[in-house]
Amino acid sequence: MAGNDKRRGGMRKSNKKGMVVGSGGQRRRGLRGKGPTPKAEDRVSHPAKRRADARKNAEQQRIKRKAQQDTQPELVAGRNPVVECIRADVPATGLYVAQGIDIDERVTEAVREAKARGIAVVDVPRIELDRMTNKAMHQGLALQVPQFTYAHPDDVLAAAHDSGMPPLIVALDGVTDPRNLGAVIRSAAAFGAHGVIVPQRRSAGITAVAWRTSAGTAAKLPVAKAVNLTRTLKDLKDAGLMVVGLDADADITSDELELATEPLVIVVGSEGRGLSRLVRETCDQTVSIPMAAGVESLNASVAAGVVLAEVARRRRKG
Structure with a gap:
């Protein structure tokens, strides 16, 4: 019988190749689902993943650069600013003088006072000073100052109480221009304020x-x-302390600020949007500056100076 031959060398005829075996369960496992499809940014070699990795690397580099900037000293550039900082005993660590510059009384004073205070005086090529100051108008002079050490708000309040005068504190709400910050600090010192408070985020810091x-x-x-x-x-x-905010749509004008002689916090809003909602709701009173019709609003530092001058005037009278 064909395919069932008992003779030596006889073979069963079959169309299959190799040994006949079962699936061993592999077919059942092969039919199982593999779970949800991964997101595009999680798939290896997917363009979306490459873009996500590039964004992550860029953010890490930004954080690294920010950390490096936060630990690097600042440079105050310009003859007048350098001389003023030295006169004010700013804790400087180095004075850089461009080689070959015209010497005037400001350069002479800066070099003389720097040496008297133990500040290192270094002659550098002008092109190097250009690089160090990012091509600022340094006029051949730059003063290196360490990173600013901020106080705690409680320290500002303690200093105000220790002064023996009614506390006067200036708080800045989102002022991001360092020039405005510096001008507010200057006005605060000029009109008898005991300290300035800035937010940790979305605010200018003490830079050069x-x-x-x-x-x-x-x-x-x-x-x-x-x-x-x-x-x-x-x-x-x-x-x-009473909290008074500067606001265009205010309750009163600075001419009516009866709280000036009380323990006071003056809050100055940002250059564009003014006071934030939560800060405005926290204020006990808001005050505006009377101005001639048709005149645009003052910037943050000028507005702060006007109100602080009025507070100082009322305190002298009271």
Whole structure:
């Protein structure tokens, strides 16, 4: 019978190749689902993953550069700002003088006072000073100052109480221009404020530009950072201070500021949007500056100076 031959060498005929075996369960496992499809940015070699990795690397580099900047010293550039900072005993660590510059009384004073204070004086090529100051108008002089050391808001309040005068504190709500920050610090010092408080985020810090604009007064007046400005203002209110915010749509004008002689916090809003909603709601009173019709609003530092001058005038009278 074909295919069933008992003779030596006889073979079963079959169309299959190799041994006949079962699936061993592999077919059942092969039919199982593999779960949800991964997101595009999680798939190896997918363009979306490459873009996501590039964004992540860029953010890591940004954080690294920011950390490096936060540990590097600042340079105050320009003859007048350098001389003013040295006169104000700003804690400088080095004075850089461009080689071959015209010597005037400011350069002479800067070099003389720097040596008297133990500040290293270094002659550098002008092109090198251009690079160090990012091509700022240094006029051949740059002063190296360490990173600014901020106070705690409680330290500002303690210094105000120790002065024997009614506390006067300036708080900045989102002022991001370091020139405005420096000008506010200068006005605060000029009109008898005991300190300045800035938010930790979305605010200018004491950079070389702020040092320059403050004319060195940042070294004399405590400047504190608040993790949460609204909460800090509430703490100051609990300590007995009144909070007055500068606002175009205010309750009163600066001419009517009867709270000037009380323990006071003056809050200055940002250059564009003014006071934030939460800060405005925290204020006990808002005040505006009377101006001639058709005149645009003043910038943050000028507005702060006007109101602080009015507070100082009323305190002298009272």
